Structures are given as C-alpha cells and as structure tokens.
Amino acid sequence: MSLKSGDDQNPFTGNCKMTDHRLHGLELAEYIALGLTLLTLIAMGAGFLPLFLLVVTFGLNILNRLRERTLQSQRLTEITGHLQEQWEEEKEALSAQIQSLDPAVASDNDLAVATRSLREIAELEENILALEQSYNQIIQYINRNALLERIEHLEKSYSRLQREILPLKEESADIPATKAENEPQITLPTLNLTPTSPPVPHWHYYRRLTAHREMITAIAITEDQRFLISVSWDRTLKIWDFARGTLINTVEAHDQGILALAVTGKGDYHLATGGFDQTVKLWTLASDGSNLELDQIFLGHLGSIHGLDFAPRWHFLVSGSYDQTLKQWNLEQENEEFSSYDSLGAIYALAVAPNQDFIAAAGGDGTVTLWQLGSGEKIAVLSGNVSSVQSIAIAADSQIIAAGCVDGTVKIWHYHPEKSGHFAPIRVINAHNGQVTSLVFAEEGQWLFTGGTDGEIKIWLANSQQAIATLTPADGRLSPISSLVLSPDYCHLAAAAADGSITIWENIT
Numbered sequence: 001m002s003l004k005s006g007d008d009q010n011p012f013t014g015n016c017k018m019t020d021h022r023l024h025g026l027e028l029a030e031y032i033a034l035g036l037t038l039l040t041l042i043a044m045g046a047g048f049l050p051l052f053l054l055v056v057t058f059g060l061n062i063l064n065r066l067r068e069r070t071l072q073s074q075r076l077t078e079i080t081g082h083l084q085e086q087w088e089e090e091k092e093a094l095s096a097q098i099q100s101l102d103p104a105v106a107s108d109n110d111l112a113v114a115t116r117s118l119r120e121i122a123e124l125e126e127n128i129l130a131l132e133q134s135y136n137q138i139i140q141y142i143n144r145n146a147l148l149e150r151i152e153h154l155e156k157s158y159s160r161l162q163r164e165i166l167p168l169k170e171e172s173a174d175i176p177a178t179k180a181e182n183e184p185q186i187t188l189p190t191l192n193l194t195p196t197s198p199p200v201p202h203w204h205y206y207r208r209l210t211a212h213r214e215m216i217t218a219i220a221i222t223e224d225q226r227f228l229i230s231v232s233w234d235r236t237l238k239i240w241d242f243a244r245g246t247l248i249n250t251v252e253a254h255d256q257g258i259l260a261l262a263v264t265g266k267g268d269y270h271l272a273t274g275g276f277d278q279t280v281k282l283w284t285l286a287s288d289g290s291n292l293e294l295d296q297i298f299l300g301h302l303g304s305i306h307g308l309d310f311a312p313r314w315h316f317l318v319s320g321s322y323d324q325t326l327k328q329w330n331l332e333q334e335n336e337e338f339s340s341y342d343s344l345g346a347i348y349a350l351a352v353a354p355n356q357d358f359i360a361a362a363g364g365d366g367t368v369t370l371w372q373l374g375s376g377e378k379i380a381v382l383s384g385n386v387s388s389v390q391s392i393a394i395a396a397d398s399q400i401i402a403a404g405c406v407d408g409t410v411k412i413w414h415y416h417p418e419k420s421g422h423f424a425p426i427r428v429i430n431a432h433n434g435q436v437t438s439l440v441f442a443e444e445g446q447w448l449f450t451g452g453t454d455g456e457i458k459i460w461l462a463n464s465q466q467a468i469a470t471l472t473p474a475d476g477r478l479s480p481i482s483s484l485v486l487s488p489d490y491c492h493l494a495a496a497a498a499d500g501s502i503t504i505w506e507n508i509t
Contacts (some may be wrong), residue, residue: 222265236252241289308350324342324346325347326361408436411429413425481498
C-alpha cells in the first residue's frame with residue numbers, strides 16, 4: 001500500500017493559479033496615457049519642466065506598485081513552497097510508515113490504524129474548508145443584515161427606556177399602595193369563603209385527543225358545551241364535538257402560527273383568532289359546527305397577537321399584541337374603537353373582567369395594568385411582580401386577579417374599584433417548576449387551576465399555599481401545558497399541550 005505522488009495528489013499544485021499577472025484594462029490605459037504624455041512633453045521641449053516632473057512622479061508611483069506586486073508574488077511563492085515542503089514531508093512519512101507494514105506480518109489492526117489516519121487527514125482538510133466557508137457566510141450575514149447597527153440601536157433604546165422608567169419609579173413612590181399586610185392572609189371575604197374549606201373535587205382522566213401536528217396555543221369550549229375549539233402553531237383551527245371527542249372540521253385560519261383564540265355565543269357562535277401574521281380574524285361558526293365563515297379581518301397591530309377576549313355587553317373584541325398596544329374593536333361598526341399603549345412592554349396575556357368594566361393585561365415587564373372598557377384609559381396598576389407574565393385570570397367577582405409568571409409563581413391581587421393607584425399582591429404561590437402558562441378560576445373563585453411547562457396541572461384553594469391536587473395523565477406522559485379551559489358547568493377540564501394533544505378530565509365529586 002502506498003501513496004501516489006505527483007501534482008494530482010498535491011493540494012498546492014494543479015490547475016489552480018496562485019496569482020494572476022494579467023493587466024487590468026485600467027492599468028493598461030494608465031500605461032498608454034503615461035507614454036503619450038511623455039512623448040508630448042518631449043516634443044514640446046523643456047518649457048514644461050514642472051509638468052514633466054509631475055509625470056515622472058506618476059511614473060515612479062506605477063513602478064513602485066509593480067515592485068510591491070512582485071515582492072508580494074515572491075512572498076506568496078515562498079509561503080506556498082514552504083507549505084508544499086511540509087506537505088511532502090508529512091506525505092513521505094505516512095508513505096514510509098504504511099510501506100513498512102509487511103502484509104504478511106502486519107496485523108489487521110495496524111492496517112486499520114493507517115487507513116484511519118489517512119481518512120482523518122482527509123476529513124481534517126474538509127473541515128478546514130467548511131470552517132472557512134462558514135466564517136465567510138457569517139461575515140456576509142453580519143454585513144448584509146447590519147447586525148452591528150441593530151445592536152447599537154438596541155443599546156440606545158435600552159438607555160432611553162432606563163431614563164424613562166426611573167422617573168416613573170420615583171413618581172410611583174408618591175402613590176399610596178394597597179399594602180399586603182392590610183389584606184386578610186387566611187381568608188378572602190370577597191370570595192365568600194366559609195371558615196371550613198369546601199369539599200375537594202375529584203377529577204379523573206377522561207379522554208385524550210391527538211389534535212394538532214404542532215403545539216396547541218389556545219383552546220375554548222362554547223357556552224352550551226357542544227364544541228371544543230383548538231388553535232395551533234400549525235396554522236389550523238379545529239372544531240371538535242365535545243361530548244364525543246370527534247373532529248368535525250379543520251380550517252387553515254392564518255398564514256402563520258395562531259397564538260390566541262376567543263369564543264362567544266350560544267347557538268350563534270362567534271370566534272376570534274390572532275397570531276404571528278399580526279391580523280385579528282372574526283369568524284362565524286354554524287350551529288352544527290360544520291361550517292366556519294370568515295366575517296372580518298381587523299388590521300392595525302404591528303406585532304404578533306398574543307391575547308383575545310370578547311366583551312359582549314359592549315359588542316367589543318379586545319386584542320393585545322407584542323407591539324405594546326391593547327385595542328378594542330367595535331364589532332357592530334367593524335372598526336377600531338380604542339387603542340391603548342403600554343409604554344412598559346409587550347402584551348402577552350389579557351382578560352376581560354366578568355363584570356366587563358375593565359381589561360387586565362400584562363407582559364414582559366411583569367406589571368399587570370387595568371384598562372377601562374369603553375375608553376381605553378388606564379385605571380390601576382397591579383405591581384409587586386418582576387417576572388414576565390404569561391397568563392391572567394379574573395374571578396367571578398371581578399376583584400380577585402391572578403397572574404401566572406415565568407418564574408413559576410402565581411401572584412394574586414385584590415382589586416378595589418373604589419380605590420386608585422398601585423395595588424400590591426396579597427398572596428404569592430410557588431406553583432410550578434417552570435412558567436405558569438395558564439390559569440382558570442372556578443366555583444366563584446374558590447378554586448384556582450394552574451398549568452405549567454413542567455406538564456403538571458394543579459388545583460389550589462384560593463386562600464391556601466399548598467396545592468390540594470395534581471393532575472397527571474394515566475399513561476404518565478407529561479408535556480408542557482399551554483392552555484386550560486373549564487366547561488361552563490365545571491364538570492370537565494380540558495388541557496392543551498405542547499405535543500399537540502388535548503387531555504380532558506372529568507369531575508366526579
């Protein structure tokens with residue numbers, strides 16, 4: 001076994017030329033112009049000495065450039081020769097090592113080692129070439145997308161936000177806050193809880209639906225409990241017969257992933273969807289669930305839609321977006337009625353109060369802001385949380401508000417409509433190992449259901465720090481929970497997951 005020698009095996013020779021000595025057209029024109037100028041000056045005599053010296057200067061510049069090019073070519077030739085010598089030495093050493101192996105004596109292991117060495121050298125050459133190509137692609141990407149300019153812009157924006165937020169913090173210090181110590185810590189009178197805890201509901205695993213190809217982002221149950229609606233990153237909206245668990249209809253509702261869903265009506269169903277394509281779509285669902293018609297497309301957001309909810313008393317649809325705006329759409333006039341701007345950050349979650357007096361919205365800054373329905377004015381701030389909010393729920397009395405946070409906690413506030421300013425949380429629950437992605441109040445606010453990225457569903461008594469139950473599928477398959485919904489009669493709980501499945505639980509109390 002031996003290595004071939006010659007130019008066909010040499011990575012530094014062959015058809016590739018190291019330098020190109022051909023003259024560029026501009027260089028050739030430069031030489032011709034210089035020659036014609038010299039001939040003209042010689043013909044005119046010595047009266048043009050300054051111009052003659054200028055021409056000589058340009059000529060010397062050309063000569064120096066040629067000299068530099070020659071030196072560079074020589075240096076390149078020396079480097080190439082040196083590399084070629086190193087390559088030849090390595091190749092000869094490997095050839096000698098392989099040839100020294102007598103096939104009659106050498107073991108299969110020795111031959112395998114030699115073959116593997118050659119293969120590793122070839123792979124090393126390929127990796128070096130691939131690394132160089134990747135490096136060039138990275139440089140091109142940075143230049144093409146102006147990343148340095150974008151980073152500089154982000155730094156300036158961050159500095160500007162710091163200057164804006166500091167005065168707000170100083171101003172908020174003058175606003176009297178509702179202190180946590182002034183609130184009851186054992187019972188919440190506004191929830192009408194009895195001194196003894198209500199009986200613990202018993203939930204058992206009822207059904208599992210393999211619903212979507214990708215993560216389900218939101219689910220809803222119609223008021224008459226006939227249909228279960230689901231939307232997903234896979235851009236589809238699906239209608240399910242809730243009692244039978246069968247699929248009725250599938251519609252590709254958006255051009256990109258769907259992030260938010262809202263449902264209203266009984267017999268005459270209206271659906272709203274929104275997602276990455278920055279549009280809010282209003283749909284009408286036939287009474288039998290077989291036909292879904294697009295009624296209206298609301299345009300106006302400049303970012304993805306993360307929250308939707310209906311306010312039937314106002315004939316409004318409310319939407320919250322990554323563009324930091326909260327919009328109230330008039331469904332009768334089919335236009336944008338009010339738009340509120342949250343200067344502190346994007347809106348990731350929202351909920352309309354059951355009494356339909358206000359909207360609770362929150363996002364990346366961790367602050368829950370209450371906005372007036374019908375005007376869009378800010379009416380209160382629920383502070384005391386520094387973690388991004390992923391979900392919001394409001395109890396039936398419209399006074400107990402809960403927020404699920406990225407740090408795994410649930411913050412609970414008691415909102416007094418007759419008071420204004422900032423409200424501090426009355427309770428903090430360490431709920432999940434990971435983000436709290438969904439919250440649902442039940443039984444007039446006595447029970448709180450939470451779902452998290454740890455795949456668990458937990459049930460809490462509103463005035464307790466410990467979960468009274470944890471729901472896990474019978475097969476033990478845990479997938480991050482993305483959305484929870486209770487049936488209007490509180491007999492069924494549906495949980496959507498990141499793996500595209502929907503798990504339904506039944507209350508057998």
